[in-house]
Ligand SMILES: Nc1ncnc2c1ncn2[C@@H]1O[C@H](COP(=O)(O)OP(=O)(O)OP(=O)(O)O)[C@@H](O)[C@H]1O
């Protein structure tokens with residue numbers, strides 16, 4: 319990120335307080351139980367999760383009980399899907415034959431909304447962590463897989479010809495040419511998957527779970543605790559934002575050559 | 584060592600090169616000159632096994648070349664895309680040396696030595712996208728020289744550097760190749776350079792390219808940028824090659840048929 323783009327991004331943040339104020343005014347004016355004011359939501363968030371002891375960075379027991387299993391599922395699912403997606407994607411991207419064989423299946427699998435497969439996963443793994451992971455993995459593997467395959471298929475011809483002329487071994491071609499050349503696309507896939515993983519984490523907890531953020535959201539809803547419901551929604555939004563921001567930070571380091579090469583050309 | 588027999592290539596219906604016959608001896612430096620678009624790069628890519636020619640054969644040490652030959656190095660015309668942007672200059676030069684069974688340290692040293700020879704010792708840590716075109720071209724030359732191939736193919740390797748650097752690089756290539764007994768095929772559009780660098784100069788016609796002249800350059804070695812270029816023999820040869828190349832473009836307005844041109 320250049321300094322200029324960082325500054326202009328920060329400058330764009332003026333919209334946040336404006337929206338908050340408008341939201342506050344609108345909810346106070348309307349006095350609807352379904353739409354609590356942002357200030358009451360903020361207070362509730364603090365009560366629920368951030369009024370714990372300092373030694374635990376203010377996190378309450380509730381917060382730890384809700385966040386830990388959710389984040390565990392989120393990352394476990396995302397990492398599993400990423401590994402599998404990259405592995406399969408490389409195989410498909412490097413072998414036209416494999417791509418021809420698998421393409422119809424991939425298109426079929428990709429078109430299925432993962433929640434529809436929930437009954438099948440239940441039958442396979444019973445209710446529990448395995449099912450929840452299966453839902454997440456199945457839902458988020460596609461962007462990684464397809465982007466990796468695309469990235470490996472579209473490596474600049476001259477890069478491969480150079481490797482061929484100098485007699486690189488197959489492993490060197492894969493690790494030192496194809497994979498680095500494909501990283502920008504692989505990372506785009508990983509980022510998309512991460513945001514999808516958050517959504518599917520909630521979905522998986524709504525269906526078969528007794529812990530986590532999704533479960534908490536569902537319980538609050540069933541007990542008509544609207545402020546709590548909104549607290550969960552805001553929490554998910556912030557979590558999504560943080561995940562994306564950390565990912566971008568990591569990507570900026572690993573793909574420095576890519577971003578900087580692009581800028582100078 | 585290298586033999587081209589009736590080498591012909593068509594891109595679809597487009598006829599790029601036409602029945603090229605050429606024999607290059609071990610340790611010889613052969614320069615190929617010809618007008619733009621006459622199929623020089625096509626010729627080089629056929630030898631490197633990067634395209635399969637539609638006719639004729641490429642023989643290396645008497646055996647037909649089916650895929651990319653071993654112990655080959657190429658300096659590509661499109662040098663900027665032949666360096667890996669995720670690697671520093673040093674790593675780019677060192678990467679091909681992995682298969683030479685050298686240790687990491689030995690590879691870095693060899694790469695550093697090659698970069699120093701092309702005048703980029705101080706830029707070893709730079710990435711390709713931090714370098715000018717001429718610097719990238721020199722990294723690409725350093726990579727080829729460090730690899731110590733038995734056959735070196737160069738496609739207009741000095742096109743983006745200034746005259747002074749160009750002369751230094753010409754001498755460097757000649758020196759390294761003489762020392763290690765490499766065979767070189769160098770493509771250029773600079774008549775002067777072809778006579779200075781080559782033991783032989785091969786002139787191609789306009790497309791579809793075929794050999795219209797094959798001159799032996801028998802100038803006394805080692806070559807020297809100033810003295811060699813002063814020699815009467817050099818001046819005469821340069822005029823001969825120049826006439827052939829020019830002859831090609833002058834005939835462009837004829838009926839477009841191929842012409843047999845005398846060799847001298
Ligand atoms: N992949 C390709 N497909 C179709 N036509 C091609 C292809 N590559 C080259 N050609 C054509 O073949 C002809 C010869 O190309 P080539 O690159 O060998 O010329 P060249 O002699 O190297 O030219 P220059 O001196 O400009 O580099 C050109 O007319 C070009 O348009």
Ligand SMILES: [Mg+2]
Nearest residue numbers: 623624660738
């Ligand atoms: Mg060319």
